[in-house]
């Protein structure tokens with residue numbers, strides 16, 4: 001469990017994180033989503049004790065990071081996968097981390113296997129591809145077998161196979177009961193990976209909830225009927241918003257069951273009755289419309 005309460009970070013006049021409060025629960029993948037400059041990295045750095053909040057608190061299992069007796073065994077993180085000494089082998093890099101955190105050396109081989117780097121254990125990290133670097137970063141995050149994981153843009157720059165691998169790994173870790181917080185500006189990726197979303201813009205909380213809450217909110221119903229014009233009028237009388245395109249109606253403000261019931265009551269023939277969910281991308285754009293720092297002119 002990660003808990004943020006009134007978390008705020010100012011850099012001079014700039015408010016990077018503004019009174020942010022939310023809880024990240026165990027057993028789920030929580031997506032931390034926001035446009036560039038929204039304050040995601042600053043928030044993650046404060047959770048990890050790498051930046052001090054101007055005010056407010058961030059706790060992991062009830063304690064601020066600096067008070068954790070065994071940080072790596074409590075929270076594993078991946079912020080910048082390139083932050084590895086280039087001349088050190090993958091094995092040595094992990095061994096050093098293990099030794100300085102009271103983790104048995106045998107765990108190094110375990111995590112190297114877990115992330116698919118067993119073969120490359122003796123290679124210098126400086127020669128790693130982006131994907132291998134991400135795998136090594138994840139191995140470090142998993143080293144202490146922590147109940148909480150926090151990853152900043154873990155799929156950035158990965159090929160489709162790497163993306164699928166990370167997605168499966170994240171879902172598996174959450175299924176084991178761990179708390180997984182994943183930042184991203186890729187809403188399409190979040191739709192496939194996360195159970196819950198926390199959306200921020202300009203440092204502030206914009207929305208949080210289950211993935212379905214986001215796509216469900218923008219749902220519309222497509223109706224095809226030979227009696228389009230008259231049925232549209234009837235729907236509007238019942239409070240729905242209707243756009244007519246030939247024999248097709250796009251209905252908002254009324255769910256498919258109610259549209260179907262009304263059609264039955266009025267003996268209207270329907271050729272199609274389909275709920276169309278807004279994509280997460282559409283929902284995200286709508287939510288963050290006013291919070292994009294440097295968006296294209298509209």
Ligand SMILES: Nc1ncnc2c1ncn2[C@@H]1O[C@H](COP(=O)(O)OP(=O)(O)OP(=O)(O)O)[C@@H](O)[C@H]1O
Nearest residue numbers: 011014016034035036037038039040041042043185
């Ligand atoms: N050390 C700093 N000094 C001054 N301003 C900073 C500093 N770090 C971050 N900021 C500003 O705070 C805001 C939030 O930045 P942050 O990197 O946390 O956003 P982000 O959501 O992670 O963005 P991105 O997706 O682009 O990484 C930005 O406007 C950024 O310019």
